[in-house]
Structures are given as C-alpha cells and as structure tokens.
Amino acid sequence: GIVGLSTALRVVEDVQNAEVTVIAEKFYNETTSFGAAGLWEPYQLAGTPDSLVNEWGQQAFDHFLKLYNSREAGAVGVQLLTVYQLFQNGEDTTPPSWKEIVFNYARLTSDDLRKMGLPSRFVSGASFGTLVVEQRLYLHWLYRKLEMMGVKFIQQRVESLNQLSGYK
Numbered sequence: 001g002i003v004g005l006s007t008a009l010r011v012v013e014d015v016q017n018a019e020v021t022v023i024a025e026k027f028y029n030e031t032t033s034f035g036a037a038g039l040w041e042p043y044q045l046a047g048t049p050d051s052l053v054n055e056w057g058q059q060a061f062d063h064f065l066k067l068y069n070s071r072e073a074g075a076v077g078v079q080l081l082t083v084y085q086l087f088q089n090g091e092d093t094t095p096p097s098w099k100e101i102v103f104n105y106a107r108l109t110s111d112d113l114r115k116m117g118l119p120s121r122f123v124s125g126a127s128f129g130t131l132v133v134e135q136r137l138y139l140h141w142l143y144r145k146l147e148m149m150g151v152k153f154i155q156q157r158v159e160s161l162n163q164l165s166g167y168k
Contacts, residue, residue, distance in 0.1 A: 002135060005142040012149050022146070023164070025157040038133030040064060041083070042098050050097040057098050064131040076141045077134030086122040093124050103129030
C-alpha cells in the first residue's frame with residue numbers, strides 16, 4: 001500500500017546504495033490504499049507531541065506540494081483544494097498546531113457560515129488550502145518510479161521474519 005511504497009521510496013532516495021525489495025501479499029487494487037482518500041490533514045495519535053506531528057506533517061505536505069507543482073501532478077493524482085471544518089456548540093475550536101503548514105488558514109465568521117447556507121447547528125468553522133491525492137493513481141506512480149529505481153517486487157504472504165533471510 002501507500003505506507004510500504006512510500007517507505008521504500010524514502011529508503012531508496014535517502015540511503016546510499018540501498019537495495020530494496022518490496023514483499024507484499026497484495027498490490028494495487030487489492031490494498032486498502034487503492035480506495036482510500038488522501039486528504040492531507042495530520043491527526044494526533046497516542047499523545048504524539050505536536051512538534052513531531054508537525055515535523056512529519058510538513059515533510060509529507062512538502063512532498064505532495066512538490067508533486068503538485070511538477071509535470072507529473074496529473075499522473076500522481078495530486079490536487080489543491082479548500083477544506084471547510086465546521087463546529088457545533090461544545091466542540092473544540094482551537095486552531096490546530098499545524099495551521100502554519102497549510103495555505104490561508106482562517107476562522108469563518110458567523111456571516112461566512114450564513115452565506116454558505118449551513119444548518120444553524122454549525123456555530124463556527126475554519127477554512128484552509130490543502131492537498132488531496134487520488135490514491136489509486138499515486139500507488140501506480142510510486143510502483144513505476146520504484147521499478148525505474150531498481151526496486152524489486154515480490155508478491156508473497158509473509159508468515160514469519162525467517163522467510164525473509166534469503167532475500168537480497
């Protein structure tokens with residue numbers, strides 16, 4: 001999926017003379033990534049510090065922004081869009097720590113919400129520009145790029161790490 005192929009790409013790009021083989025039971029349309037949405041917005045899990053969320057988030061955002069500004073943007077499936085976050089009474093409306101990473105983060109006024117014709121239960125909101133990636137296109141692009149970089153692909157179910165001892 002996306003995580004495995006993205007990791008392989010980072011290793012090939014960042015580790016000099018690395019020989020990479022991707023072993024997976026399933027590829028392409030058989031993966032969860034194939035049908036998943038790819039909206040860039042970091043989520044904080046298990047108390048990960050904001051500094052790490054933002055560092056990793058910035059790296060991912062920069063990667064997709066570079067692709068968006070490249071000639072390959074269509075093939076990769078990267079698009080820029082405006083996101084609207086809407087809040088009801090009692091919800092935390094604190095601006096996210098990553099607001100400086102995205103484009104034009106702004107709080108929505110009550111007039112903005114009214115003009116949008118939203119139900120009255122939405123009492124506040126925010127908007128920002130971010131990137132979205134069509135995962136099926138990105139998977140195909142990653143696979144082709146890795147192939148051109150000499151990465152080998154083996155379709156196999158791995159039951160034990162002992163199975164991997166013979167691969168080079």
